[in-house]
Amino acid sequence: MAPTPDPPDPDADESSRFGFDDIAHPEFLPDPTLSHAEMESLQRELAATATFADDHGIDPAAVAIDEPADLTDGPPDARQETLPGTDADSDAGDPDAPVVVGLDQAFLTPDDGEDRAVSAAVAIRDGDVIEHASATTPLSIPYIPGLLAFREGEPMLAALDALGVEPDLLVCDGSGRIHFRAAGVATHVGVLLDVPSVGVAKSLLCGVPDEPTDGRPEGWRTPVRADDSVETAVVDGDASGGDTADGDAPAAPVIGHAYQSRQYPNSRRVNPLYVSPGHRVSPATTVDLVEALCAGYKLPEPTRIADAYADAAKRDAS
DNA sequence: GCGACAG
DNA sequence: ATCTTGTCGC
Numbered sequence: 219m220a221p222t223p224d225p226p227d228p229d230a231d232e233s234s235r236f237g238f239d240d241i242a243h244p245e246f247l248p249d250p251t252l253s254h255a256e257m258e259s260l261q262r263e264l265a266a267t268a269t270f271a272d273d274h275g276i277d278p279a280a281v282a283i284d285e286p287a288d289l290t291d292g293p294p295d296a297r298q299e300t301l302p303g304t305d306a307d308s309d310a311g312d313p314d315a316p317v318v319v320g321l322d323q324a325f326l327t328p329d330d331g332e333d334r335a336v337s338a339a340v341a342i343r344d345g346d347v348i349e350h351a352s353a354t355t356p357l358s359i360p361y362i363p364g365l366l367a368f369r370e371g372e373p374m375l376a377a378l379d380a381l382g383v384e385p386d387l388l389v390c391d392g393s394g395r396i397h398f399r400a401a402g403v404a405t406h407v408g409v410l411l412d413v414p415s416v417g418v419a420k421s422l423l424c425g426v427p428d429e430p431t432d433g434r435p436e437g438w439r440t441p442v443r444a445d446d447s448v449e450t451a452v453v454d455g456d457a458s459g460g461d462t463a464d465g466d467a468p469a470a471p472v473i474g475h476a477y478q479s480r481q482y483p484n485s486r487r488v489n490p491l492y493v494s495p496g497h498r499v500s501p502a503t504t505v506d507l508v509e510a511l512c513a514g515y516k517l518p519e520p521t522r523i524a525d526a527y528a529d530a531a532k533r534d535a536s
Numbered sequence: 537g538c539g540a541c542a543g
Numbered sequence: 544a545t546c547t548t549g550t551c552g553c
Contacts (some may be wrong), residue, residue, distance in 0.1 A: 325545070363540080369543080391543070423540095423541065424541075447541085476539065485553070529550080
């Protein structure tokens with residue numbers, strides 16, 4: 219009945235924490251036993267490895283989603299693969315379109331003192347959910363602003379590992395380059411797997427929007443630039459060292475965008491999204507991709523649908 | 537010391 | 544993120 223694999227049991231084997239067979243940079247695995255200082259220096263090294271420029275070959279139009287998923291009766295079923303020779307005039311999506319994977323987590327209340335995360339990964343191709351997977355993993359550290367990847371990275375990897383398809387693009391909950399050390403969760407996971415990724419956050423961790431964001435119309439966007447809390451020297455594309463030829467203060471680098479994905483015509487009270495590159499995507503393309511992935515709701519469809527799966531998996535777990 | 541802080 | 548019913552407004 220279930221078109222996707224059942225939740226794996228990542229806690230079973232101590233020796234292979236992630237079991238993921240395609241970790242490009244195992245040295246950046248989010249080891250929760252590190253000290254905070256060690257976590258931060260790991261993030262700096264990781265940021266130096268990250269690419270905040272386009273290196274993916276994905277046309278936003280090729281991943282555009284027009285119809286929002288109906289989540290009123292729970293998450294959608296994965297679309298059956300069209301059988302060869304069957305259904306000649308298939309209305310199934312383009313099998314050559316890029317695979318976008320949305321990731322989201324839900325949390326189980328610590329009944330016995332053990333915090334656990336339920337993470338969901340949803341693979342979407344040409345607007346259809348082609349596969350989904352979830353995993354339940356123990357949470358080793360509490361939420362600490364700036365160190366989110368060390369809390370949620372393992373759950374995200376576990377859900378990705380349970381997925382059968384290769385992602386062409388990861389859409390993560392939280393920031394990427396909009397981060398004190400340019401190493402938000404989206405960047406962390408993207409670099410670990412060396413897969414293009416973007417971060418979608420509902421609030422701003424750091425940086426400053428070029429313009430005020432209140433009451434903006436749908437589709438509006440403005441750059442978010444680094445502020446004093448953001449370390450920028452290490453990152454590629456920002457090697458100027460802070461000096462300009464004429465001695466004027468250089469413009470702070472763009473680290474992401476505020477993007478108004480949804481707005482009501484008159485009330486104008488929806489907050490914008492804060493989107494930033496994870497890995498191998500530029501800030502500008504990140505907004506274009508997120509815009510293409512939105513279908514009328516505030517959150518892009520991959521995130522919305524992953525949300526629904528995470529909630530459903532959490533319900534099943536309790 | 538104070539302020540700020542994704543999920 | 545999570546604890547939670549109804550409710551005011553698109």
